[in-house]
Amino acid sequence: MPKIRAATVAEHRQLQRAALLQAARVLLAEGGREALSFGALAARAGLARSSVYEYFRSKSELVEALCTVDLPLWAAEIEAGMAVCDSAAERIEAYVRGQVALATDPVHRAVVAVAEYELDDAARSRIRAAHSGLTAMVVRTLEELGHGRPGVAAALLQGVVEAAVRQIERARGEDGTAGVAAVREIADAAVRFALDGLRPGGPQPGQSQTQADDRPDRPGDPHRSSGTDRPGGTGRANGADEQPEPEGS
Numbered sequence: 001m002p003k004i005r006a007a008t009v010a011e012h013r014q015l016q017r018a019a020l021l022q023a024a025r026v027l028l029a030e031g032g033r034e035a036l037s038f039g040a041l042a043a044r045a046g047l048a049r050s051s052v053y054e055y056f057r058s059k060s061e062l063v064e065a066l067c068t069v070d071l072p073l074w075a076a077e078i079e080a081g082m083a084v085c086d087s088a089a090e091r092i093e094a095y096v097r098g099q100v101a102l103a104t105d106p107v108h109r110a111v112v113a114v115a116e117y118e119l120d121d122a123a124r125s126r127i128r129a130a131h132s133g134l135t136a137m138v139v140r141t142l143e144e145l146g147h148g149r150p151g152v153a154a155a156l157l158q159g160v161v162e163a164a165v166r167q168i169e170r171a172r173g174e175d176g177t178a179g180v181a182a183v184r185e186i187a188d189a190a191v192r193f194a195l196d197g198l199r200p201g202g203p204q205p206g207q208s209q210t211q212a213d214d215r216p217d218r219p220g221d222p223h224r225s226s227g228t229d230r231p232g233g234t235g236r237a238n239g240a241d242e243q244p245e246p247e248g249s
Contacts, residue, residue, distance in 0.1 A: 017055050019045050021066055028110030033117055036062075063111075063118040067127050070111055074102055075134040082137060088144040093191050095138060096161055100187040103165040157194055164190035 023044035027035045036059065042049040056062040078098035082091040102108045115124070138157065142150035164186050171182040 013055070016045075016047070016051075017065075020047075020052065020055055020062075021069060024062060024066055025070075025107050025111070028114060029106040032110055033114035036114060060118045060120070060123070063114050064123045064127070066111055067115050067119070067123075070108075071127055074108060078102075079134050079137055082141070088141045089195055091137075091141045092145070092157070092194055095141075095157070096164070096191050096194050097187050099161045100164050100168065100183065100190060103168050104183055160190055160194050160197070 020041060023041050024036060027040055027044060038052045038059070039049050041062075042052050045052075056065065078095060081094040081098050085091045085094050115127075119127075135154065138154050139150045142153045142157070147153040167186045168183055171179065171186070
């Protein structure tokens with residue numbers, strides 16, 4: 001029987017479970033999803049292999065537990081970055097840059113990869129439900145930017161993020177890391193596309209771009225409100241004392 005390392009058996013089990021999850025993170029970061037096995041997990045945590053099954057009945061259950069703990073924490077980091085922004089455009093930029101930054105984290109990258117391989121649709125739905133706060137924040141921000149269908153815009157925004165993450169994957173060298181300059185360039189491009197490509201107010205069917213540009217009530221156009229061009233990839237106005245007016249695993 002393993003030695004109890006806490007005041008109660010329940011606390012001991014919580015500590016052991018946390019130790020197993022941390023061991024899983026290390027294995028995934030070091031060797032990817034192929035490195036995650038119950039034998040390796042037991043060895044890393046200093047337990048007998050049979051003891052691992054007392055906490056997780058299967059590898060899928062282990063991966064779901066890992067996602068349930070870690071993904072909401074990562075989502076909370078992005079939410080916090082968005083919450084301190086002054087404008088809707090800046091919040092969208094923070095959302096994009098936050099997710100791109102996570103893509104460079106080896107633990108996050110490995111957890112997402114193993115989740116895609118191990119989890120069924122029901123488990124993925126449960127995990128997505130835990131991120132509803134971030135999704136709602138993005139939708140509200142897109143509403144503020146003037147989108148009539150913010151849910152659709154949020155899905156398109158997430159597509160931009162996922163495309164940026166794929167580009168970072170392609171930019172990785174033999175050591176598995178992407179250069180800082182390459183990541184910054186990809187992030188800048190994603191931000192530019194997210195802010196300008198998702199900007200509402202383009203021509204309607206049967207309407208020219210000039211007619212659309214001349215609409216006085218065009219919602220959320222930072223170029224019209226500030227009178228400045230957005231510098232590449234920052235989503236901010238050129239003037240140091242100006243804020244851009246509001247224009248998405």
